[in-house]
Amino acid sequence: MNRRTVLETVKDIKSGKIRIKDLIQECIENIEKKDNTYNAFISLNKENAIDRAEKLQARLDAGEDIGILGGIPVAIKDNILVEGLKTTCGSKMLENYMAPYSATVINKLEENGAIIIGKTNMDEFAMGSTTKTSYYGETKNPVNIEYIPGGSSGGSATAIGTDMCMVSLGSDTGGSVRQPAAFCGLVGLKPTYGMVSRYGLVAYASSFDQIGPMGKTVEDVALTLQVIMGCDSKDSTSQFNLEKDYLSTLSKGVKGLKVGIPREFFTEDLEDSIKESVINAAKVLEDNGAIVEEINVGNTEYAVMAYYIIACAQASSNLARFDGVKYGYRSMNYESLGEMYDNTWKEGFGEEVRKRISLGEYVLSSGFYEEHYLKALKVRRLIWEEYEKHFEKYDLILSPVTKVSGIKLSDDVDSVKLYMDDLYTVSANLCGYPAISVPFGKNECGLPIGVQIMGKSFSEETILRAAFLLEQRNGD
Numbered sequence: 001m002n003r004r005t006v007l008e009t010v011k012d013i014k015s016g017k018i019r020i021k022d023l024i025q026e027c028i029e030n031i032e033k034k035d036n037t038y039n040a041f042i043s044l045n046k047e048n049a050i051d052r053a054e055k056l057q058a059r060l061d062a063g064e065d066i067g068i069l070g071g072i073p074v075a076i077k078d079n080i081l082v083e084g085l086k087t088t089c090g091s092k093m094l095e096n097y098m099a100p101y102s103a104t105v106i107n108k109l110e111e112n113g114a115i116i117i118g119k120t121n122m123d124e125f126a127m128g129s130t131t132k133t134s135y136y137g138e139t140k141n142p143v144n145i146e147y148i149p150g151g152s153s154g155g156s157a158t159a160i161g162t163d164m165c166m167v168s169l170g171s172d173t174g175g176s177v178r179q180p181a182a183f184c185g186l187v188g189l190k191p192t193y194g195m196v197s198r199y200g201l202v203a204y205a206s207s208f209d210q211i212g213p214m215g216k217t218v219e220d221v222a223l224t225l226q227v228i229m230g231c232d233s234k235d236s237t238s239q240f241n242l243e244k245d246y247l248s249t250l251s252k253g254v255k256g257l258k259v260g261i262p263r264e265f266f267t268e269d270l271e272d273s274i275k276e277s278v279i280n281a282a283k284v285l286e287d288n289g290a291i292v293e294e295i296n297v298g299n300t301e302y303a304v305m306a307y308y309i310i311a312c313a314q315a316s317s318n319l320a321r322f323d324g325v326k327y328g329y330r331s332m333n334y335e336s337l338g339e340m341y342d343n344t345w346k347e348g349f350g351e352e353v354r355k356r357i358s359l360g361e362y363v364l365s366s367g368f369y370e371e372h373y374l375k376a377l378k379v380r381r382l383i384w385e386e387y388e389k390h391f392e393k394y395d396l397i398l399s400p401v402t403k404v405s406g407i408k409l410s411d412d413v414d415s416v417k418l419y420m421d422d423l424y425t426v427s428a429n430l431c432g433y434p435a436i437s438v439p440f441g442k443n444e445c446g447l448p449i450g451v452q453i454m455g456k457s458f459s460e461e462t463i464l465r466a467a468f469l470l471e472q473r474n475g476d
Contacts, residue, residue: 001023001163001166005216005219006072006166006220006223006224007220007223009023009071009072010068010069010070010071013060013070013071014066019057020053020057020071021050021053023053024050024073024115027049027073027164027165027166028046028117030162030164031044031117031164034164035164038139038140038142038164039121039136039137039139039155040121040155040162041075041118041119041120041164042078042086042134042136042155043078043086043088044117044118045082045085045116045118045119048116049116049118052115053071053115056071056113056115057071066113067114068112068113068226069109069112069113069223069224070112071113072114072115072166072167073114073117074114074115074116074117074166074167074168074224075118075119075120075167075168076106076156076169077120077122077168077170078119078121078122078155079125079201079202079204080103080106080201080211081100081102081202082099082102082103082119083101084098084099085098085099085116085118086098086119087099087119088119088136089122089125090123090124090125090133091124091125091135091348092135092350093322093328093349094322095329097328101200103200104197104199104200104232105169105196105197105211106200108230109169109227109228112227114227118165120153120155120159120168121139122151122153123176124349124353125202125204125319125349125353126152126153126171126176126204126209127152127204127315127352127356128352129150129152129179129418129422130150130154130407130418131150131151131152131153131154132151132409133151133351133352135350138409139154139155139158140409141158141161141184141447142160142184143161143185143446143447144406144445144447146408146409146410147406147407147408147409148183148407148408149161149183150180150181150183150184150402152170152171153170153171153177153180153214156168156169156180157186157214158184160186160214161185166216167215167221167224168215169211169212169224169228170214171210171212172210172211172429173204173205173311173429174208174425175190175425175426175429177212177213177214178190178425178436178437178452179401179402179425179437181401182437182439182448182449183450185439185448185450186214186216187214187215187216187217187220187436187438187471188213188214188437189213189221189225189435189460189464190210190212190434190435190436191211191460192432192433192458192459192460193207193239193429193433194235194237194239195210195239195460196212196225196229197211197232197234197238198210198211199234199238204314204318205310205312205314205318206237207310208310208430211228213228217471218250218438218468219250219468221464222246222247222250222464222468226243226245226246226247229241229243229244230243246461249461249464249465251468252465253289253469254285254288255288255289257285257289257462257466258290258293258393258395258396259282259285259293259394259397259398260293260294260390260393260398261278261292261293261294261398262294262295262296262297263295264297264301265300265400265423265424267403269403270400270403271403271405271443273442273444274400274405274443274449275400277400277449278398278399278400280440280441281440281451284469284470285470288469290396290466292398295390295394297387298382298386299379299382299383300383302379303430304422304423304426306377306380306430307422307426307430308419309359309363309372309376310373310377310380311356312356312357312360313360313364314360315357315360316357316358316359316361316364317360317364319349319357322348323341323344324344324348328348329344329348331347331348345357352415363376380430383431384430384431388456391455395459396453396454396459396462396463396466398453399424399451399452399454400451400452401425401437401452402450403423404421405443405445405448405449406447424452425452427454432457433455433456433457434458434460434463435453435454435463436452436467437450437451438453438474439471440470440474441474453467
């Protein structure tokens with residue numbers, strides 16, 4: 001598995017060089033051997049995966065087409081519903097919740113021959129950037145187990161990095177696909193808001209959430225995006241778009257493209273090795289025909305604050321359903337309905353989730369709505385207008401993904417500092433733009449560094465081309 005891309009593997013499966021069951025069993029063996037160390041998975045789909053592998057092989061042997069992902073093992077973040085499997089969102093609140101149906105993205109994957117291998121660990125209800133807030137324990141970085149894998153899609157990243165699957169799906173609300181991809185040396189894409197259906201994704205902040213693919217190569221991510229994208233009548237925010245063949249355009253290069261680099265992102269607390277990687281990436285783009293210029297993006301200092309006010313407000317509304325009445329965990333320690341609500345939340349939710357719900361309720365409360373939430377919505381609009389102005393002139397914006405290239409699991413990092421570290425990723429969610437993290441360089445300790453490429457809405461083809469070029473020049 002660690003020597004092949006998805007396309008190469010599918011080709012070998014269809015030519016008979018690889019048997020699908022052998023590939024899936026290799027994947028399962030890796031999980032059983034490694035996951036006690038890495039804790040990437042919350043639940044496995046072992047029996048169903050082997051059964052599906054046998055059925056797909058039989059169809060292939062009979063001369064049938066099994067799809068462009070035929071036989072590929074895929075891991076799914078545990079806030080995306082897969083019928084018949086647990087969907088816990090990394091929380092005690094949904095510890096025993098069995099999904100009654102599959103998300104649209106799961107149906108699309110299976111229609112194209114993918115095999116769901118299991119559900120991956122995550123920060124509780126996708127609230128965090130370390131995968132340390134999970135009720136099921138912390139996940140370790142596949143490059144160095146002393147470090148976090150990032151979050152909230154840390155399990156999805158570690159599963160790929162340890163050869164427990166070939167591609168995975170995560171959800172990106174403020175950088176939760178791109179940041180773990182950067183920390184783990186992978187490619188992670190947040191598509192344009194509305195390009196991929198959110199039907200079957202447990203909501204955190206509905207106007208930001210977006211399902212995105214992760215993989216070892218840009219090609220793997222592009223292929224997975226082709227499968228999961230598309231308009232869905234079950235998602236009211238889903239946007240109509242034509243089918244795209246991203247693979248056929250990856251090698252077109254960047255000649256003639258204009259790339260902006262925001263000066264504001266080169267702050268004093270940005271790690272030197274990351275600055276160097278972004279500068280080197282800019283040079284590669286320039287050497288291959290792109291026009292690279294520094295730009296000033298106004299209002300970026302307010303992006304993190306606006307994001308967390310809006311996200312927590314929406315989270316407080318979305319998570320109000322978990323009250324112990326209809327489904328999920330219910331406290332047994334109560335004498336009144338009010339006590340049942342309170343104790344269910346205290347016992348079922350972790351500290352980080354309770355903190356964000358409380359903040360959301362505060363900014364939505366009478367007397368504070370206009371002062372905080374409404375003002376944050378206005379700032380969001382100003383930030384979007386600023387980026388739209390730049391995208392009239394520039395095709396892409398190049399930036400870091402994170403301020404540091406690694407955080408040790410043993411480090412007790414202040415939560416506010418972790419929030420502020422989202423500076424480079426949240427703007428794509430505030431504005432609905434696509435953005436990709438691609439590995440480009442390493443720090444002095446050998447930890448991978450990711451750089452981010454962002455484009456205007458539905459410019460995935462362009463950002464994938466630029467990411468593919470950087471990947472080819474990175475040489476790793």
